[in-house]
Amino acid sequence: MTLPQPRVAVIGAGPSGLYAAAALLAAGYGDAGISVDVLDRLPAPYGLVRYGVAPDHVKMKSVIRVLQKPFDPAEVHFLGNVAVGRDGGGAPGVPLEVLREHYTAIVHATGSSVDRALGIPGEELAGSIGSGAFVSWYCGHPDFTELDPPLAHxxxxxxxxxxxxxDVARVLxxxxxxxxxxxxxxxxxxALTRSGIRDVHVFVRRGPQHxxxxxAELRQIGELANAEVVVHDDGLLAAGIEAPEDRRQRQNLEMLTRWAAAGGSEGGTKPRRIHLRFLRSPVRLLGEHGRVSGVVVERNRIDADGRVVGTGEEETLDVGLVVRAIGYSAEPVPGLPFDERSGTVPNVGGRVVRDGEPVPGxxxxxxxxxxxxxxxGTNKGDAAETVAALLExxxxxxxxxHPDRESLLEALAAxxxxxxxxTDWLRLDAEELRLGAARGAERVKVAELAAMLAACRAEAEVS
Ligand SMILES: Cc1cc2nc3c(=O)[nH]c(=O)nc-3n(C[C@H](O)[C@H](O)[C@H](O)COP(=O)(O)OP(=O)(O)OC[C@H]3O[C@@H](n4cnc5c(N)ncnc54)[C@H](O)[C@@H]3O)c2cc1C
Structure with missing residues (x-):
């Protein structure tokens, strides 16, 4: 029996979406295979590889060479600048129901980029920023070009x-x-060059062993040209901490013990310091004229059951910027069920379920x-599981x-x-490489959405 060629949309061109697209292509389904479109609200692909992975982690970004493979022989179609379900950073959005008329199945790979809150007084002050927003700003995400974080203090x-x-401490x-x-x-x-930052305080709720x-990331902050590391551990490391079973935690502990024994670098010669402050939790942010002016932290201890307990002892540090890097949640995908607690779409092995029943397609x-x-890399096996369910x-x-491309483009235009x-993205890519060459960098990102779109369409308009 000849099977009709199914059309599958992958929404989100981050690693999970692109691994899913590659798995769909490799599936060898029917005579003609599967027609795969990858949609993203941005004109540029790669999700958090482009807008999350730290800019100085160049090797990590080389995974792009793997992720882009399905586009090279044009086996997968990229539809960038298409926000699904909501308006995306200035770009209009298309409702999910509309896409359902054009595809046999839809794989949602939209990530989770909403910053979690600490839930402490003062968090709403200007200068209190989630790491998602802060990282997006320094990575040149078009939604955050106006963030203007206060870096003078x-x-x-x-x-x-x-x-x-x-990542945040190192970049600063x-x-x-x-x-x-x-x-x-x-x-x-x-902005980073003009910054007046001298002391970056990293607050860790638990101890150095946790x-x-x-x-490798911890080691990097010990190798900076401009900054020394100072370990604040209330003498715990000198007193000796039992080595954790986990290999990575053991390696961290060894490194921290060496740094603490070296006496930190309070008297060091480098102009900046990264302070690692263990067993400390921020309890409120102080403000002046609506802006962060300080942070009050409480000292913690670990009780006999391994729980973190506040001691009531507080100290105040002068800071002008607070970046919370305590994890992410997701926004609901309009038209799909959503579990607010976990910030995920309920699913069994990748099949979306509503009230325990799979949502077809x-x-x-x-x-x-x-x-x-x-x-x-975790997203590769994850995508393989989802694609296996879809193929079944x-x-x-x-x-x-409406299975044809023309009717899809008409619907989007409506x-x-x-x-x-x-091809449009490759024009933007080339423009970024050109800007990079002028600065002695491999690439310099174009951040403003209008400029990204202009670069995408530059040649098209000339011809
Ligand atoms: C700050 C940070 C640093 C990290 N550093 C590393 C690292 O060094 N090494 C490492 O291995 N992992 C790192 N990770 C983890 C890694 O980035 C994630 O595992 C991975 O990106 C998750 O992939 P994803 O495809 O699910 O989501 P994402 O990468 O977030 O991709 C989601 C895509 O969906 C698009 N999208 C969202 N909403 C819509 C919509 N409504 N319509 C259309 N498109 C939409 C987005 O534009 C985006 O392109 C880091 C993560 C963060 C947050």
Missing amino acids: PGVAVVGAGNVAL AKSHEEMAGTDIPDRVLD VRFTP AYVTGWIKRGPTGVI DLPHLPAPA YGVHPVDW
Whole structure:
């Protein structure tokens, strides 16, 4: 029996969406295979690889070479600048129901990029920023070009015990020379260069034996040209802490013990310091004229059951910026069920379920499926599971009402949505490489949406 060629939309061109697209192509379904479109609200693909992974982690970004493969022989179609379900950063959005008329199945891979809150007084002050917003700003995400974080004050607080907290601290502490060779937009480089920051305080709720940093990331803050590390551990490390079973935690502990024994670098010669302050939780932010002017932190202890308990002892630090790096949640996807608690779309193995029943033709993968955990590679196995479920269901899914590309483009245009394709993105890519060459960097990002779209369409308009 000849099977009709199914049309599948993957919404979100981050790692999970692109791994899913590659798995769909490789599936060898029917005679003609599967027609796959990857939609993204931005004109640029790669999600958090482009807008989350730290700009100075150049090697990590080389995963792009793998992720872009399905687009090169034009086997997968990119439809950028298409926000689904909501308006996206100035770009109009197309309702999910409209897409359902054009595709046999839809894989939602929209990630989870909403900052979690600390829930403490003062958090609403200007200068109190979630890491999602702050990282997006320095990575040149078009939604955050106007963020303008206050960088004049010498003190900054970063709250969190994971790699994102270290990324933020490191970027703030690096010298102009260390950042100029990265892909950060010129405007961000100027702001970081002019910054008056001297002391970056990283607050960690638990002890040095509990941190979830990757040892390689921790090591990097000890190797900065411009900044020294100072460990504040209330003498715990000198007294000796039992080595944790986890290898990475053990390596972190060894490194921290060495740094603490070296006496930190209070008398050091470098102009900036990264203070790692263990067993401390911010309890309120202080403000002047509506802006952050300080942070009050409480000292914690770990009780016999391993729980963090506040001691009531407080100290105040002068800071002008507080970045909380305590994790992410997701926004509901309009038209799909949503679990507010986990910030995910309820699913079984990638099949979206509503009230325990699968929603025909609806799938999820990546952070929107399992929550904001795991590294880029984790999304590959995750996407494979989702695609396996989709392939099992495909023979039973009805063909879409409008299976042709022209009717899709007409429907998008009716919502004022004018997609950019892969060739358009390659023009923007080339423009960023050109800007990079002028600054002695591999690439310099174009951040403003209008400028991104102008670069995408530059040649098209000339011809
Ligand atoms: C700050 C930070 C640093 C990180 N650093 C590393 C690292 O160094 N190494 C590592 O291995 N992992 C790192 N990670 C984790 C890694 O980035 C994630 O595992 C991965 O990006 C999750 O992939 P995803 O496709 O689910 O989501 P995302 O990468 O967020 O992709 C989602 C895509 O969906 C699009 N989208 C969202 N809403 C819509 C909509 N309504 N319509 C259309 N498109 C939409 C977005 O524009 C985006 O392109 C980091 C994460 C963060 C937050």
